Amino acid sequence: MTFRKYLVLAGVTVFAAAGDSMLSHGMKQTGSVSLHHLQGVILALLNPWVASGILLLLAFFASYMNALSWADLTYVLPATSLGYVLLALVAKFALHEQISLLRWLGIVLISGGVGFVAGGEALTSHVHHSSPPFAKGAKDGPAEAEVASAVSSGSER
Amino acid sequence: MKHLYTWSAILIVVFFSVVGDILIARAMKKVGDVHELWDRWGLWAVVGRVLSRPSFFLGVAAMAVAFFSLLFALSWGDVSLVAPAAASLTFIGNAFAAKIFLHEKVDRRRWIAAVLVAAGVALLAG
Numbered sequence: 001m002t003f004r005k006y007l008v009l010a011g012v013t014v015f016a017a018a019g020d021s022m023l024s025h026g027m028k029q030t031g032s033v034s035l036h037h038l039q040g041v042i043l044a045l046l047n048p049w050v051a052s053g054i055l056l057l058l059a060f061f062a063s064y065m066n067a068l069s070w071a072d073l074t075y076v077l078p079a080t081s082l083g084y085v086l087l088a089l090v091a092k093f094a095l096h097e098q099i100s101l102l103r104w105l106g107i108v109l110i111s112g113g114v115g116f117v118a119g120g121e122a123l124t125s126h127v128h129h130s131s132p133p134f135a136k137g138a139k140d141g142p143a144e145a146e147v148a149s150a151v152s153s154g155s156e157r
Numbered sequence: 158m159k160h161l162y163t164w165s166a167i168l169i170v171v172f173f174s175v176v177g178d179i180l181i182a183r184a185m186k187k188v189g190d191v192h193e194l195w196d197r198w199g200l201w202a203v204v205g206r207v208l209s210r211p212s213f214f215l216g217v218a219a220m221a222v223a224f225f226s227l228l229f230a231l232s233w234g235d236v237s238l239v240a241p242a243a244a245s246l247t248f249i250g251n252a253f254a255a256k257i258f259l260h261e262k263v264d265r266r267r268w269i270a271a272v273l274v275a276a277g278v279a280l281l282a283g
Contacts, residue, residue, distance in 0.1 A: 004192060005192075064181075065181060065185050065191075065207070066185075066191050066192075068181060068182045068185040068186070069185040069186070069188055069189060069190055069191040070190045070191070070192065072182075072255065072259070072261045073178060073179070073182040073251060073255045073259060073261065074251065074252050074255045074256075074261050074263050074267045074270075074271065075267070077178075077248060077251055077271075077274070078248075078267075078270040078271060078273075078274045081248075081274045081277075081278065084277070084278055084281050084282070085281075087281075088281055102280050103280060103281055105277075105280055106276075106277040106278070106279070106280030106281035107277065107281065108277070109273045109274070109276050109277030109280065110273065110274050110277030110278065110281070111277075112273050112277075113269070113270040113271070113272075113273030113274035113277060114270070114274070116266055116267075116269050116270040116273065117266065117267055117270035119266065120264070120266045120267065121262075124261050124262035
């Protein structure tokens, strides 16, 4: 893991949390969207909170795809779930909302989960790239060799 | 009856979220490490390789379906049930699907992480 990769994971976390909260703030101003009032969707898009929320979610999506190009899905998802904790802390300290005991427990569980996954390998899946020099030998080997070659080739690069 | 509708909506959201995540993850694994691509060939090479993967577009379509079904579910369902249930079931569903379809090594460490995060999200959003 390089510093650049940690930055990408931080980007996934922060953009998702900020985008979601701006979107939800904007949607509360515009009101509910229903099948019978589809023009409400267009009105919602004109709301500045909704629009900036969508921009941030696009940034989230770009960093999410970046992370998935070098790490497993089952690594990226837990590693970036600290965004939920971030949202709760923003609610507590910026919006002065009360956080119940159950929510604190949720924060502890998520942080524990992040700690668990962060201690392990980022990449375990083996995908055949278009022209990898190592793929031919690894294909015939046992499963462990495949994983090892995928991991080591990832860190060499 | 209302419960049945709500849970069907939740399961539809979870299904399309998982399908979207798996397809995007698959597309990006085929593209390869974008940092390396970017350093060597530049940004447009990355964009070009992403756009040449059909699973990328299918994944985006599935995520869009998940997003809009969540919006509709939230507009008539109970928010304190729909949002946390959909988010936390998606974590669990993704762990299963990543093991089966992406051949990720979901070991005990990752299962514990997925379950802890799913439980935490359910508590936080509920």
